[in-house]
Amino acid sequence: MDEKERLLQDLVSLAKRRGFIYQGSEIYGGLAGIYDYGPLGVELRHNIKQYFWDSFIRDREDVYGMSAAILMPERVWEASGHTEGLTDPLVECKRCNERVRADQQEAIADHEKKHKKEKVEWTDPRVFNLLVETHLGASKKSASKVYLRGEITQGVHVNFKNIIDSMHPKLPFGIGQIGKAFRNEITPRDFLFRQREFEQMELQYYIRPEEKEGRTQFEYWKKFSLDWYYGLGFKKESLRLRQHAEDERAHYAKDAWDIEYHTPFAGWKEAWGIHHRGDWDLRRHSEFSKVDLSYRDETTGEKFIPWDIECSGGVDRAVLFALLEAYTEDKLGGEKRVYLKLSPRIAPVKAAVFPLLRNKETLVKKARGIYENLKKEIPGVMWDDNGNIGKRYRRQDEIGTPFCITIDFDTLEDDTVTVRDRDTGAQTRVKTGELASYLSEHMV
Numbered sequence: 001m002d003e004k005e006r007l008l009q010d011l012v013s014l015a016k017r018r019g020f021i022y023q024g025s026e027i028y029g030g031l032a033g034i035y036d037y038g039p040l041g042v043e044l045r046h047n048i049k050q051y052f053w054d055s056f057i058r059d060r061e062d063v064y065g066m067s068a069a070i071l072m073p074e075r076v077w078e079a080s081g082h083t084e085g086l087t088d089p090l091v092e093c094k095r096c097n098e099r100v101r102a103d104q105q106e107a108i109a110d111h112e113k114k115h116k117k118e119k120v121e122w123t124d125p126r127v128f129n130l131l132v133e134t135h136l137g138a139s140k141k142s143a144s145k146v147y148l149r150g151e152i153t154q155g156v157h158v159n160f161k162n163i164i165d166s167m168h169p170k171l172p173f174g175i176g177q178i179g180k181a182f183r184n185e186i187t188p189r190d191f192l193f194r195q196r197e198f199e200q201m202e203l204q205y206y207i208r209p210e211e212k213e214g215r216t217q218f219e220y221w222k223k224f225s226l227d228w229y230y231g232l233g234f235k236k237e238s239l240r241l242r243q244h245a246e247d248e249r250a251h252y253a254k255d256a257w258d259i260e261y262h263t264p265f266a267g268w269k270e271a272w273g274i275h276h277r278g279d280w281d282l283r284r285h286s287e288f289s290k291v292d293l294s295y296r297d298e299t300t301g302e303k304f305i306p307w308d309i310e311c312s313g314g315v316d317r318a319v320l321f322a323l324l325e326a327y328t329e330d331k332l333g334g335e336k337r338v339y340l341k342l343s344p345r346i347a348p349v350k351a352a353v354f355p356l357l358r359n360k361e362t363l364v365k366k367a368r369g370i371y372e373n374l375k376k377e378i379p380g381v382m383w384d385d386n387g388n389i390g391k392r393y394r395r396q397d398e399i400g401t402p403f404c405i406t407i408d409f410d411t412l413e414d415d416t417v418t419v420r421d422r423d424t425g426a427q428t429r430v431k432t433g434e435l436a437s438y439l440s441e442h443m444v
């Protein structure tokens with residue numbers, strides 16, 4: 001294993017050891033491309049989703065939130081083009097019949113390594129659809145076939161008329177949602193990067209079908225998305241925007257850009273997409289459902305199918321990239337340590353409160369009072385009295401807690417506590433009455 005792969009492996013073991021992420025159904029041997037989130041992982045993921053929900057939906061007057069169902073009929077996916085378009089080219093190994101993606105050189109090389117010195121021959125590429133299908137009801141006839149959604153987008157487009165009729169929005173306006181998507185990826189790989197069940201956070205922003213407006217809005221949402229991603233705590237040089245080449249674009253896209261993250265294990269990788277979907281989805285759903293999905297401008301009386309500018313991010317990729325960015329090895333007080341330099345905005349625990357000694361009743365009582373008060377003001381405060389102070393610091397560093405607060409014998413005298421900063425190890429005495437405002441100020 002080379003140095004780059006080691007870093008990913010170290011992160012995978014930290015994520016498991018500290019309760020962030022586990023292999024799905026692990027005690028049964030695991031399921032490839034499926035992961036479960038533990039107590040700290042679910043908080044980290046929740047904080048990322050909350051930040052998306054606030055920035056893209058709740059804080060804006062022109063965007064509505066919604067939550068569509070995962071199961072949708074086959075006709076939806078025929079209309080959206082995914083039964084034809086969400087495909088990968090596959091080649092099959094003539095020795096063992098395993099299939100890998102024809103367009104992924106690393107998957108082909110990995111497979112050839114398995115056969116060591118034997119020469120591997122491959123079939124010609126064949127097209128494979130990634131949609132995950134199932135059946136509803138007692139019969140397995142084709143009428144009962146449904147798909148687990150391959151992207152969350154279609155749940156928004158099929159509700160376009162419902163939103164118009166119930167909320168009466170004026171263009172331009174957006175509809176955002178967060179939810180699970182499923183793809184039968186042939187070579188799930190690189191931990192959370194390519195999974196078969198994953199979560200997406202998306203905005204569909206509907207605009208007038210005009211080239212100039214399309215360009216302006218597209219540029220606006222590119223910048224908005226990139227600024228939002230930096231807000232997760234990335235360094236300037238860790239992210240970039242890249243335009244898709246024409247032959248790389250999805251079937252629905254007039255133009256497409258990715259926000260990419262520079263991974264230590266495989267260079268630049270897609271984190272988020274901004275897609276100019278034109279009128280593709282609404283036009284196709286109008287044709288296939290026979291329900292008119294055009295928009296009527298009440299002032300001018302004009303009727304037209306709006307265009308859609310889409311922002312689409314993987315929640316799990318944001319979790320993975322935020323963890324990779326935060327993973328830090330350094331020396332503190334002459335000792336080697338590993339810690340997560342997570343932005344306080346997304347850290348699963350914002351501050352941990354400790355009594356210096358767990359068996360000194362006066363200290364524990366005082367510390368519990370401070371803890372109870374603080375957690376009313378700052379969500380995500382944790383109680384920790386396990387092991388000695390040094391061990392508690394190491395554990396909190398490893399899960400990325402920005403601040404540790406120790407209640408010691410001086411606290412009983414002067415009502416001050418020690419606040420230790422995760423990144424520098426610096427310790428400051430702060431009055432208990434000023435603790436919440438001190439933390440809020442330093443949590444930017």
Ligand code: GAP
Binds near residue numbers: 150151192272314316
């Ligand atoms: N609605 C547009 C759409 O789904 P996409 O580029 O296929 O576009 C959007 O997916 C985002 O979803 C990607 O940028 C990525 O972050 C995430 N994503 C896609 N496939 C994924 C997978 N197999 N595992 C984890 N995340 C994935």
